[in-house]
Amino acid sequence: MFKLAAETEDDWWEVEALYDLCFAPGREALSSYRLRDDISPVPHLSMAARDPEGILAGAIRYWPVRIGDLSVLLLGPVAVHPTHQGEGLGGFLIRESLEVARDLGWERAMLVGDAPYYNRFGFEKLNGVIMPPPTNPERVLGYELIKGAWGGITGEVNRVA
Ligand SMILES: CC(C)(COP(=O)(O)OP(=O)(O)OC[C@H]1O[C@@H](n2cnc3c(N)ncnc32)[C@H](O)[C@@H]1OP(=O)(O)O)[C@@H](O)C(=O)NCCC(=O)NCCS
Numbered sequence: 808m809f810k811l812a813a814e815t816e817d818d819w820w821e822v823e824a825l826y827d828l829c830f831a832p833g834r835e836a837l838s839s840y841r842l843r844d845d846i847s848p849v850p851h852l853s854m855a856a857r858d859p860e861g862i863l864a865g866a867i868r869y870w871p872v873r874i875g876d877l878s879v880l881l882l883g884p885v886a887v888h889p890t891h892q893g894e895g896l897g898g899f900l901i902r903e904s905l906e907v908a909r910d911l912g913w914e915r916a917m918l919v920g921d922a923p924y925y926n927r928f929g930f931e932k933l934n935g936v937i938m939p940p941p942t943n944p945e946r947v948l949g950y951e952l953i954k955g956a957w958g959g960i961t962g963e964v965n966r967v968a
Pocket residue numbers: 829830885886887888891892893894895896897898899919920921923924
């Protein structure tokens with residue numbers, strides 16, 4: 808029902824409008840955005856899902872971040888248009904993009920989000936991985952694209968540049 812494709816430059820503002828609709832006002836004030844400012848999302852991993860009429864129904868983006876010298880994928884924002892929520896599209900976007908990330912050679916992904924939603928995909932709380940404040944540590948979650956990729960990793964999450 809939905810066609811998934813890598814986000815293009817032409818999609819950018821439409822995806823921004825979807826995020827504005829789906830998130831509370833002021834989303835860009837969130838601390839995770841300080842890791843994204845002036846840095847491009849990861850090519851090929853940011854995806855847009857359109858319905859058969861070509862209308863944008865959901866989108867996911869990823870940014871590169873680092874912990875010390877380690878490269879990490881920061882998942883988000885992900886959002887699904889309210890008229891399509893609960894149809895499995897969020898899960899589809901997350902699972903498909905994580906598969907692409909694995910194929911591209913990424914080893915670990917993280918996000919700031921609701922554990923009850925992301926646990927189902929295999930995300931688990933990251934102990935000792937510190938996002939810029941203010942971030943609730945309970946919401947800092949990680950996913951291993953290769954087994955053991957988060958083992959023993961602690962420290963501050965920083966911008967890549
Ligand atoms: C979160 C979001 C992307 C999920 O997309 P979706 O297509 O509705 O999700 P799916 O259809 O794959 O999954 C729906 C299930 O997730 C649950 N769910 C959705 N958001 C949840 C949350 N924040 N916490 C716990 N469960 C959640 C639903 O209750 C539903 O549960 P069920 O399968 O037991 O019925 C979408 O609701 C959305 O865009 N929300 C607003 C923006 C947002 O909060 N983004 C995430 C930022 S962390």
